[in-house]
Amino acid sequence: MVILETKGLSKSFGAVTAASEINVVINEGEVVGVIGSNGAGKTTFINMVTGYLKPSEGTIYYRGKNITGLSPRKITRAGICRSFQIAQLFKELTTLENMVIAFRMLENKRLGGFAPLLTEKSVEQSLKELKEYGIDEYSDAVVATLPQGVRKLLDIAMALAGQPALLLLDEPTSGVAIDEKFDLMDTVMNAVNRTGAATLFVEHDMEIIEKYATRVIAFYDGSIIVDAPTSEAMVHPDVKEYIIGTELHRHTEESLDNV
Amino acid sequence: MDTLLVILIDGLIYSSWLFIVAVGLTLIYGVMKILNLAHGSLYAIGAYTAASLVGWYFGTGHFPWSGFVLFIGAAILAGMLTGFIIERALLQFMYGRDEVVMILVTYGVLLILEDVTKLIWGVDAYFAYQPYSMLGRIKLSGISFAGYDLSLILVAILVGFALWYALNQTRRGKLLRAVIHDREVSLAMGINVSKVFVVTFVIGSALGALAGGLTAPALSVAPGIGIEVIILAFAVVVIGGLGSVGGAAVGALLVGIFRALAVHTYPQLELFVIYGVMAMVLSIRPQGLFVTATARKI
Amino acid sequence: MLSQDTTSRNLWIAMCAFVLLAFFLPNWLSFLTTVALAKGLVVLGLVLLMRTGLVSFGQGLYYCLGGYVVGILGTYLGVTDVAILLVITIVSSIVISFLLGLLLCRYREIFFAMLTMAFSMILYGILVKSEIFGSTDGFNIEPASLMGWHPAIESLGTWIYLFTVMLTFLFLQGMHRYFRSPLGFAGKAIRENEIRVEYLGVSPKKVILLKYVIAAVLAAVGGALTAMVAGHVDPEMAFWTTSGEFVFIALLGGITHVAAPIIGAIIFEIIRTFAFDLAPYSWQMILGGALLLIIFFLPNGLWSLLPTRKSGGSL
Numbered sequence: 001m002v003i004l005e006t007k008g009l010s011k012s013f014g015a016v017t018a019a020s021e022i023n024v025v026i027n028e029g030e031v032v033g034v035i036g037s038n039g040a041g042k043t044t045f046i047n048m049v050t051g052y053l054k055p056s057e058g059t060i061y062y063r064g065k066n067i068t069g070l071s072p073r074k075i076t077r078a079g080i081c082r083s084f085q086i087a088q089l090f091k092e093l094t095t096l097e098n099m100v101i102a103f104r105m106l107e108n109k110r111l112g113g114f115a116p117l118l119t120e121k122s123v124e125q126s127l128k129e130l131k132e133y134g135i136d137e138y139s140d141a142v143v144a145t146l147p148q149g150v151r152k153l154l155d156i157a158m159a160l161a162g163q164p165a166l167l168l169l170d171e172p173t174s175g176v177a178i179d180e181k182f183d184l185m186d187t188v189m190n191a192v193n194r195t196g197a198a199t200l201f202v203e204h205d206m207e208i209i210e211k212y213a214t215r216v217i218a219f220y221d222g223s224i225i226v227d228a229p230t231s232e233a234m235v236h237p238d239v240k241e242y243i244i245g246t247e248l249h250r251h252t253e254e255s256l257d258n259v
Numbered sequence: 260m261d262t263l264l265v266i267l268i269d270g271l272i273y274s275s276w277l278f279i280v281a282v283g284l285t286l287i288y289g290v291m292k293i294l295n296l297a298h299g300s301l302y303a304i305g306a307y308t309a310a311s312l313v314g315w316y317f318g319t320g321h322f323p324w325s326g327f328v329l330f331i332g333a334a335i336l337a338g339m340l341t342g343f344i345i346e347r348a349l350l351q352f353m354y355g356r357d358e359v360v361m362i363l364v365t366y367g368v369l370l371i372l373e374d375v376t377k378l379i380w381g382v383d384a385y386f387a388y389q390p391y392s393m394l395g396r397i398k399l400s401g402i403s404f405a406g407y408d409l410s411l412i413l414v415a416i417l418v419g420f421a422l423w424y425a426l427n428q429t430r431r432g433k434l435l436r437a438v439i440h441d442r443e444v445s446l447a448m449g450i451n452v453s454k455v456f457v458v459t460f461v462i463g464s465a466l467g468a469l470a471g472g473l474t475a476p477a478l479s480v481a482p483g484i485g486i487e488v489i490i491l492a493f494a495v496v497v498i499g500g501l502g503s504v505g506g507a508a509v510g511a512l513l514v515g516i517f518r519a520l521a522v523h524t525y526p527q528l529e530l531f532v533i534y535g536v537m538a539m540v541l542s543i544r545p546q547g548l549f550v551t552a553t554a555r556k557i
Numbered sequence: 558m559l560s561q562d563t564t565s566r567n568l569w570i571a572m573c574a575f576v577l578l579a580f581f582l583p584n585w586l587s588f589l590t591t592v593a594l595a596k597g598l599v600v601l602g603l604v605l606l607m608r609t610g611l612v613s614f615g616q617g618l619y620y621c622l623g624g625y626v627v628g629i630l631g632t633y634l635g636v637t638d639v640a641i642l643l644v645i646t647i648v649s650s651i652v653i654s655f656l657l658g659l660l661l662c663r664y665r666e667i668f669f670a671m672l673t674m675a676f677s678m679i680l681y682g683i684l685v686k687s688e689i690f691g692s693t694d695g696f697n698i699e700p701a702s703l704m705g706w707h708p709a710i711e712s713l714g715t716w717i718y719l720f721t722v723m724l725t726f727l728f729l730q731g732m733h734r735y736f737r738s739p740l741g742f743a744g745k746a747i748r749e750n751e752i753r754v755e756y757l758g759v760s761p762k763k764v765i766l767l768k769y770v771i772a773a774v775l776a777a778v779g780g781a782l783t784a785m786v787a788g789h790v791d792p793e794m795a796f797w798t799t800s801g802e803f804v805f806i807a808l809l810g811g812i813t814h815v816a817a818p819i820i821g822a823i824i825f826e827i828i829r830t831f832a833f834d835l836a837p838y839s840w841q842m843i844l845g846g847a848l849l850l851i852i853f854f855l856p857n858g859l860w861s862l863l864p865t866r867k868s869g870g871s872l
Contacts, residue, residue, distance in 0.1 A: 076755075076756055088752060097742070101739075101742055102757055105743070105754070113735045114734055116738060117742045158753075159756075358667050366804075378838060382838075490678050527686035535679075541672065
């Protein structure tokens, strides 16, 4: 079943074209990797799909329904959730409180003003979830004190709390130490497999792409240049020229920094 | 026909006064991102300084026209001095804090200065009418207006032009505009933002005090004038767009004309009209009329 | 994880203490306490907004509204029954705050602060120019009654004191529960990261609108009670410096604990009464200086001087 389909999606900011003619089809349960250098249009694409930006042209269909131009709130309720390049959390609250809030807000019930939010039941549910991500030891720590890797996991955990049909991850391993990246992705993909969500993740690390994505979409200069199964995409001449060339260089630099 | 002219001239006079009051406020916000509630106190200090000097000078029988230079100059100086003290003794330690916190800080300063003014000048009203009557009355199309009030229009135009020239045609002015646009980048480019801040705050304070000094001969100077004026200045600055000098001019014009309309038709709606205009503008353009959009956050 | 809820119990104890005090407090002190509690209610509503990240410089609008509703109904329409007055106060504040809130919920930071200030000043401007309501002088209010029973003038103050104590603690208990509820947390969440709240499917605007209305009701009730005990209202209640006082008290007490606004208001009123007697021309200076000191050294209010558990769990 087709979960997401975009037709002719474009976005311009005045004279700058951030994205043009983006046509993408995501099917149920797929795991798609999105690559491209900075400014190529990847985050713009995610921002349009999740309602943060209104497309200049084109349409977005989610499960057959036209969601173009809807607010992030409505799109979240429809079943599309996302994580962020910089983890968007409630910094002065604890990890546990963040998780409980996420669960409660994503429920389809109106928020109440009388019964407490933190009950034995809600706390237990959230602790269990945090355990799945391996971050329950941080449950009482205020988010502002958390290391980057934990923050990103919490960010993703909160996105998955709503059992979305489509999950968009914006650079899930960015800012995370190289030796922790794979652990993080393993945890995330375990959680994703439990919910059966279709996943699209943006990544700069080609090793992560090769290991976890079954299909790759490559952006360059606002357009999609390649959309193919991973093995094909990674050896495609255009990808090699426009993306991997620069990515490999970046990866090499990171490795050298960590020597 | 007559009433229309009266409304227009009245409006222009009020707009001119509003502009001079508000332009200092918008300048300070634009550069320092501080909404300075204490601007009202500077207005009051300018007014009191001018009023007490007028009272003394015109009683001594000296050449009357130099009195103008004296009381206006003194008001400006008083403003500059007060502004300098506020910035160096307090504000410079608070940069980088949340904008709303800064409002609270300037509110604290306002409260302190209100009592300082009372302690220096007492609680009785000052009447500095001499300069006002000296400029006589001028007849426009059969209606008599005070020369002093009309000259406010000239002063406002002068101040506006001077600011425009300074900001757009001088090197220092362009540096200022750079800081208004982006403080971090300006710092990275080597602009001494600290110095720019002091200078801006002093100039803004001077402008506020100037407005007060100019008003002194036209009204009675009494405790509380600063507090009354600050909300009007806000409305103007918000309508025009925080940080925009041109916006302050447009905002002042809008508010002045609408207010004159209200005063000559339904006086009870005076304040209502002023804030009504502000609410209306904000609902259509939340940033004010002349301010650019901000960058993406995620 | 889950903290013990001792606050509710402590509030009940405190309420009993206040009720008992009615028999011991001299008139001037019970008057001061009544006014302090009433103002504390206004500040409680303001704190609700501040926890959501919004500082209102215009709660005076509803404070004045509540006062004038009581005044107009009593003096011009002969309605002095406190129950009826309260109901009309609450209803009118809901209506007005809902309408204004629809516009205000779209703004944040200084725009929100200034718009609220502006609306409060509009009311001030209207009242100052209204001859029928006494312009700047305001007018005196008919003594309150309940279901036809008019208490003797000597004991009226005590009855209003008791009424105020009851109402205040009722609202305190309610707000205590509210702060710990999903909506209460939603406010904190909005303050921390509004974008994330949207991405969790909740409308920040709707939540803010609701909080604005609640804060307005609290302010209006505070104003109504003040009017009843003072026997007088004037437009000064809507002047922006009145709202500024409420902000000061909120900062004094901090926004962490539900009783802080009340305690802050009591401290404020006591200091104000003495400062006014001793140094009438320095009161604002003291206030301003204290404000600056609090901002510099005690950003979490006086409450932060007490030893606390590590953050997390308590609200």
